[in-house]
Amino acid sequence: MIYRTNEYLGYPDRISVPAGETVKFQLSSKRDKVNVEVLRLRCGDVDAAGPGFKYEVMESGVDGVHACLDQEIRPGSCAVIEHGGALVPSGAAWSFGAYVWPTLIADNAKAIMGNWCAATERGYALEIDAEGYPVLVLGAARFALKVKVAARVWSFVSATLDPVRKTATLSLIVPADSTVPTMAHAETFALSGDPALDSGLDFLIAAQHLDEAARYTAHFDGKIEAPRVFSRALDAEMLRVFDWQPRTGATTAGLVAFWDFSDGITGLSVKDISPNCLNGRLHQLPRRGVTGFFWSGAVHDFRLAPKEYAAIHFHSDDIYDCQWQTTLMLDVPDGWRTGVYSLRLTPVGDTPEPDCESYVTFFVTPGKKTKRADLVVVLSVATYLAYANSALRLYQVHFETLMEHVLWLPMDDVFMQEHPEIGQSTYDCHVDGSGRCYSSWLRPVLSTRPRGYWFNLINDTHILDWLEEKGIAYDVITDVELDREGSRALKPYRAMMTPTHPEYYSFNMMNGIMEYQNAGGRHISMGGNGFYWRCGFHPAAPEALEVRRGMAGTRTWESAPGEVHLAGTGEPGSLWRHSGFAPQKLVGAGFSAMINDTCGYYLRQPDSEDPRAAFIFEGTGRREKFGDFGFRYNGAVGSEIDRLDYELGTPRHALLLATSEGLGAGALPTPEEFRTMVDGLDGTQNALVRADMVFFETPNGGAVFASGSITFGMSLGYNNYDNNISAITLNVVKRFLDPEPFAMPALA
Amino acid sequence: MDHTSDPNAMRYVIDPERLDLVAEFRKSPLGVHSPELRAMLARMRWGKAQGRLVLVVLEAGKAWRLSRIPERRGDPMPFVDERIFTSLAAAEWHVFKIRWQAMTGVTLPPEYQGDL
Numbered sequence: 001m002i003y004r005t006n007e008y009l010g011y012p013d014r015i016s017v018p019a020g021e022t023v024k025f026q027l028s029s030k031r032d033k034v035n036v037e038v039l040r041l042r043c044g045d046v047d048a049a050g051p052g053f054k055y056e057v058m059e060s061g062v063d064g065v066h067a068c069l070d071q072e073i074r075p076g077s078c079a080v081i082e083h084g085g086a087l088v089p090s091g092a093a094w095s096f097g098a099y100v101w102p103t104l105i106a107d108n109a110k111a112i113m114g115n116w117c118a119a120t121e122r123g124y125a126l127e128i129d130a131e132g133y134p135v136l137v138l139g140a141a142r143f144a145l146k147v148k149v150a151a152r153v154w155s156f157v158s159a160t161l162d163p164v165r166k167t168a169t170l171s172l173i174v175p176a177d178s179t180v181p182t183m184a185h186a187e188t189f190a191l192s193g194d195p196a197l198d199s200g201l202d203f204l205i206a207a208q209h210l211d212e213a214a215r216y217t218a219h220f221d222g223k224i225e226a227p228r229v230f231s232r233a234l235d236a237e238m239l240r241v242f243d244w245q246p247r248t249g250a251t252t253a254g255l256v257a258f259w260d261f262s263d264g265i266t267g268l269s270v271k272d273i274s275p276n277c278l279n280g281r282l283h284q285l286p287r288r289g290v291t292g293f294f295w296s297g298a299v300h301d302f303r304l305a306p307k308e309y310a311a312i313h314f315h316s317d318d319i320y321d322c323q324w325q326t327t328l329m330l331d332v333p334d335g336w337r338t339g340v341y342s343l344r345l346t347p348v349g350d351t352p353e354p355d356c357e358s359y360v361t362f363f364v365t366p367g368k369k370t371k372r373a374d375l376v377v378v379l380s381v382a383t384y385l386a387y388a389n390s391a392l393r394l395y396q397v398h399f400e401t402l403m404e405h406v407l408w409l410p411m412d413d414v415f416m417q418e419h420p421e422i423g424q425s426t427y428d429c430h431v432d433g434s435g436r437c438y439s440s441w442l443r444p445v446l447s448t449r450p451r452g453y454w455f456n457l458i459n460d461t462h463i464l465d466w467l468e469e470k471g472i473a474y475d476v477i478t479d480v481e482l483d484r485e486g487s488r489a490l491k492p493y494r495a496m497m498t499p500t501h502p503e504y505y506s507f508n509m510m511n512g513i514m515e516y517q518n519a520g521g522r523h524i525s526m527g528g529n530g531f532y533w534r535c536g537f538h539p540a541a542p543e544a545l546e547v548r549r550g551m552a553g554t555r556t557w558e559s560a561p562g563e564v565h566l567a568g569t570g571e572p573g574s575l576w577r578h579s580g581f582a583p584q585k586l587v588g589a590g591f592s593a594m595i596n597d598t599c600g601y602y603l604r605q606p607d608s609e610d611p612r613a614a615f616i617f618e619g620t621g622r623r624e625k626f627g628d629f630g631f632r633y634n635g636a637v638g639s640e641i642d643r644l645d646y647e648l649g650t651p652r653h654a655l656l657l658a659t660s661e662g663l664g665a666g667a668l669p670t671p672e673e674f675r676t677m678v679d680g681l682d683g684t685q686n687a688l689v690r691a692d693m694v695f696f697e698t699p700n701g702g703a704v705f706a707s708g709s710i711t712f713g714m715s716l717g718y719n720n721y722d723n724n725i726s727a728i729t730l731n732v733v734k735r736f737l738d739p740e741p742f743a744m745p746a747l748a
Numbered sequence: 749m750d751h752t753s754d755p756n757a758m759r760y761v762i763d764p765e766r767l768d769l770v771a772e773f774r775k776s777p778l779g780v781h782s783p784e785l786r787a788m789l790a791r792m793r794w795g796k797a798q799g800r801l802v803l804v805v806l807e808a809g810k811a812w813r814l815s816r817i818p819e820r821r822g823d824p825m826p827f828v829d830e831r832i833f834t835s836l837a838a839a840e841w842h843v844f845k846i847r848w849q850a851m852t853g854v855t856l857p858p859e860y861q862g863d864l
Contacts, residue, residue, distance in 0.1 A: 002806045048809035393802070394817055398752045400793035400800065405778060405836070406843045407802045408812065414804060420821040431821065451808075556752065598780060664780060 001355050005451050006415045008034055008068070008345035008358040009422075009444040011322065015381055015543070016478045019367030020334040025062075025343060025360060026324035028071035028444075033348040036062050036328065040364075041340040043465035044450040044458045050631045051465050051717040053450060058336065062328045065348050069325060073421040073443070076219030077318035078111075078207030079259070079270045081280035087115060087203040087257065089124060089161055093233035096126065097158020097171070097240070098205075099293045101311065102151055103432035104221035105132040110316075111218040112157060113227045115199045117209035118217060123199030125208055126157055127218065136170045139195030145170050147185040151222075153177055154293045156240045160233050166191045171236035175293075186236060203278075205259065205270070206286070206314035216283070219316035221432040225292045226310060229256040246273050262310035265289050265302055265567055268540045270312075285320035285438050285541050287313040289567035291560065300562045303570045309562075315430045319423035320544055321442040334369040338476040340379070340461060342450060359449035361457070365477045366492075373473040374737050376493040377464065381441075381478040382504035382535060384457050385545040388445040390425040391416055396556060404596050404666055410453050412446040422446070426547040427556045435557030437567075440544035454632070459714060460499035462631065463526055466716040466726065472733055483508045483537055487515035495522040495736040500713045501640070502530040504545065506537065507571065510581060517586075520700035522736035526729075528691065528710035529591040529640035531583040534576050538568035550574025552672040554594065577648065577672060585649025587706040588694035589642035592673055593683065597666025599635025599711055601628035602693055607655035612745070613695050615735045616657060616705070620724050626658060627725045630715035636725050637663070638711035641691035653745050654696035660709075663689060701741025705732045760791035764854035770844075774864065777840035792847050801843050806832065812839055838864045 010027035017023040027034060042054040081087065098112055107130060114125025116137050125137040132148035136159045149155045149172065156173040171186040201209050205227055206220035230239065232254035244258050257278045263271040265288045272278040289302045292311035302309035342359040363379060366372060392399050393407045394417055400407050416422065425447075426439050448457045467474050474497070481489040483506045490496055490512065502525075510531060517523050535547045546566045549555040553575045564573050572579060583590030603625065608617055620626070627636020637660040644650045667683025674681060683689040691708040698704060707713075715725040751757045769785045781789065798819050803812040804827070812833045818825055833839040841864040848856060855861075 002811075046808050048807070050809070395797045395821075397755050397757075397794065397796060399797075401758075401790045404789070404793075406840055407800075408805050408836075409802050409815070410805045410808075414815065414825045417818065417821065417825045418823070454808075558750070665783070665786060 003411070003451050004356045005358055005411060005449070006446070007031065007347065007356050010327070010343065010345070010360040011442055011444055012360065012362045013442070015441045016363040016365045016480055017332050018365050019332050019336050019338065019370050021367060022329055022331050023362060024326045024329050026071070026322065027068050027327040027345065027360070028324060029068045030070050031347060032068055034066050034068040035346045035348050036064065036066055037344045038062065038330065039342045039344050040337065041342060041450065041461055042468050044340065044461040045454060046451050047454070047632065051462060054465060060330060062330045066328050068327060071322070071324040073319065073322050074215060075284065075319040075421050075423060076207060076216060076316045077282065077284040077286035077314045078216055078219060079205035079280045079312070080283050081203040081205070081278050083203050083278050085198070086276060086278060087229060088198040091231045092164060093160060093162050093231070095158065095160040095230040095232065095234040095239050096228065097156060097236070098126070098227035099154055099156050099225040099311070100128070100149065101154050101223035102128055102149055102221065103434060105149070105151055106130065109135065109218050110220040111204065111206060111208040112220060112224060113203070113205045114208065115201055115203045117199040117201055117212060119209070119211035120199060122196040123201065123209070124195070124197045126159060127208070134170060134172050136168055138168060138191065138197065141195055143168060143170055143189040145172055145185055145187055147172055156236070158236045158239050162233055173236055173240055184236070220314045221316050221430070223290060223292070223311040223313045225261060226258065228258040230254045231256050251275060260310060261288065261312050262292070262306040265306060265309060266539065266570060284318045285538070285544060286315065286318055287437050287567060289563065289565055291562040295562055297562065301565050301570070301572070303565070313434065315432060315434070317420065317423065317431050318438070319421070319443055320438065320440050320541055332364055334367055336364055338364050338366055338370065340457070340464065340476065359451070361448045363476060363478050365481060366475050370475070372492045373475045374494040375472060375474040375497060375733070376490065377467070377474050377476050377497045377499065378482060378502070379460060379476060379478045380456065380499060380502040380504070381480045382483070382506065382509070382545050383501055384445070384448050385439040385441060386426045386504045386533070386535070386547055387456055388425050388439045388447055389416055389422055390447060390453070391428045392556065395428065402596055412452045416446065426545070429557055435549055435559065437546055437548060438538070438544045440541070442543045456501050459501070459710070462717060463497070463499050463713045466721060466729070469717070469721050470730060479505070479509050480537070482512050486512040487519070490516040490521060493521070494739065495524060495733070497524040497526055498530060500527040500710050502527055503532045504535045504547065505531045505533070505576065506535055510576065510586065514586060517698045517702050517704060518700065520698070520702040520741070522702050523587065523704045524732055524736055525587040525704065525706040526713050528642050528708055528712070530642070531576055531586050532591050534571065534573055534579050536566045536569040536571065540568065548573025550578060552578065554670045575672060582645070582648040583642065584645050587704050588650045588654045588696055589644050589692050589706045589708040590648060591670050592641055592643040593667050593669045593689040594640050595638045595663060595667045597664055598662070599630070599633045599638030600660045600662035600691070601635055601637055602626040602658035602691070603661050604658045605656050608657045610655055612697070613655050613657055616695065616728050616731050618731055619727050624724055625661070626728070627712065627715045629718045629723060630711055631717060632714055633711040635662070636712045636715040637691045637709045640710045642706065642708040643688060643690050644692040644694050650694065651696045653747060654694050656692055657695055658693040660691040697742040697744040699744060703736060703742040705736070755794070755796040758791045758794040760787050762788055762791060762852050764852040767857070767860070770848065770856065770860055773844055774841055774860065777837045777844065777864070792844070792851065801828070801846065803833070803839055810834065812836065814839070814843070835864070
């Protein structure tokens, strides 16, 4: 059966909900009714060759039919300023302008600033038209310069209205850049009639009003800096270079507004530093902390020179919050087990449509009355968000060569191609070619659903399936709790488990786990390429993850020069390895390579015979191949793999239990693993291209086990859960749940 | 532009005389290949995404159908034909033949034209 998985779309207001609390769901469909069930997923993988799609239908208060609205997604960021008429042109003259650095000149007009409304043709605006010509819009009239702006070149676009002389002057100044000297162009137009300049609506920067219902259009792609408005006539160059810095006891004649985007970069407000205080708010999370017109390159951290970061990069496809109306509220009973949950959404009607089902995934975490298990699985929401709606398979030049087969696209990818408004992942680029820094859960996320793409969450459910099969009691929390609560989120548990690919980790998550491990906690790191990117949830938009791609690391785009710091927290993005906290320091192994062809397996190393580690291999042979099998990938060493490195922080007493064999030419190192290109970098020759299985004890009786491979977890269920990967994992879990303290060896 | 993003970053020129590589690929479309065949496949698989043939998963692990990445985001993405593949290797071989014809301008000999 071929499933239709997008007849209904939706998202929760909170990604994890403690038992006993409430979660709101926002749903949308062309159909006016929806049938709702709640599933607790044991294994979300529908692949015919996998462990099977396994779930429990939970009885809940939202079961049954609900009315459903067809709700719109309107991407595109801008700044919104409520002004009470203060920004409607009045008096003898009106001048306004801003620096712009457009990144996409195409398709439709791109708004710079104004209050103009397309539906009523009232108001005024500066914009750049579809061919790049600056345009002044006054009511129903449009006036264009005959000179274009250039993409990715700073320009100053401005206009002055003179109602007495009935003229308007439109200007473009392009300050000197590279080999091109300063250029200035201006044209004065005669005005006929009395244009309607008061739309009665908010003043917008980087967008226009589509109608009077707070729907926006003509979103600007690119940077805008220092928009300003005067209630008097000013020559364009005077308007550009006036003394805008506020001085004590001094005012600037006629200044109505000057928005200084360098003020409050970590927030979502925009500040007017004129005496009128026409402050505004940002809509749909544009990118701050970006280099501005005055960037010197002297520093790369906006906190050290905010005036050099006085621009905001707006995108016509920014999307943070769909702002849909709530369809239903689920009161999660106190007694529900923690875990991965999904709403299953199906049509209502007399004619059965068994091929039509959609899902909205969320997580139930321990509530006040939950009796805690000894083991907690920390699911990787930050990583799920980083990959949310990944369009790598649709748009990346290198991706088929990387995967080494014709790309396989689930039907959800076809939907994403046809509906780009749902927004893509932090692996993708905006329509203007710049990388996406933000990904939020306040929009439909297709890649965390059964019947969707399997990487990350669906793969992680193979581990939950195995825990259920082995009868091991566990709780589920997410790394969002770890981010918000730090090590307190882990404290109730004797052991924690991280799943197949916990790649994106914030400062609180990293230090929270380190604190837990050092306080005697046990950590079973089941995956590969974990604890890799330094990222953060945006403090002012806490449902959004922020990622900046540095100058190294496996990455599909690269931050522009000077833009590696996270706008939300100010800390440097990029790899944890480049912040002095490589994954090896946390779990003993860190990212070494990607496996693009055939997977490998492990062979035991001499350390596996150390009495400290003897419990791990009980019941297995010394010369066995470990994991030369598995679902989907056909091997426990695959996809992305990690290696031990004492220089990068692996504890000196760590034991190298096993290492990989069988990797070939399609096993290639991550870029930070080599400094010079030489022959012999691939897995056939490069000894650093390997997966290492590692164990070490921590202070106060704790311990860490790391598998070093993403596909390790997909081998657990092979042969009806009877295999040597399952056996050693069970040995680790049992010992890690035993209260008997581990003894850290004396360090030399 | 960097190598990962440049659609023209692969230099390999496919030699239409190298039917030995065609034979090697047909023998095991998803297997481990010789360095020469790997280079040719890397070239065949590289390039701008728009227009690229892809397999849409109709049923996970069971059924796939050919489609093509459209020119613009937001455009419809129809299937290119009626054929439903039940083997990834068969689909891989089918796409290989299409690309061979398109990239070399040379029709494969009859003994290579059939299905896997």
